[in-house]
Amino acid sequence: QVQLQESGPGLVKPSETLSLTCSVSGASVSSDSYYWSWIRQPPGKGLEWIGFIYNSGRRNYNPSLKSRVTISVDTSKNHISLRLSSVTAADTAVYYCSAGYYRLHAFDIWGQGSMVLVSS
């Protein structure tokens, strides 16, 4: 059974870089069976897909965030990372790590989410 656990600072200052980690148990992040995504949800609002990574390096990002976002995998630690630079208050959200089992486009495994507040 695959489980995902997000971790990282709950508070980030404006203009700084948000960094989150998703620890994966029950599967290898280098497995060809899984597609790994980050999705966020501002408080009281809807869901926004940030991007995905698979095959340890093939990536695609939401164009609205593309210039600021990096998703990577660390196979030695079996985790997936998210970095979002030059954050503003609009980046305040719950950030979810998610995975699709043999499906790039369906998110059938989710972490519990990590709340990040952007504030000075």
Added chain:
Amino acid sequence: DIQMTQSPSSLSASVGDRITITCQASQDISNDLNWYQQKPGQAPKLLIYGASNLETGVPSRFRGSGSGTDFTFTISSLRPEDFGTYFCQQYGDLPFTFGPGTKVDIK
């Protein structure tokens, strides 16, 4: 980007009622649509994929239909545990996008 709309934005219904949520895409996405349920403080849960396919373990009272730009999500007989917000998500084109959600309350 493909824009997704949902209606209604919220509804209140009684246990045993049949409820229907609609989702519309701004362009043809064939049947490239998923439905999720989210309860307060929890991550979303995938219920329906490919517009009409029930995810493993999801009760059969949940049903999805539609293709092209117009989709429907139905709960045939509402149960108390079905409260929450329901989102549609398209994967017909990148970036993947979600509808704004429909909040379902139990009367």
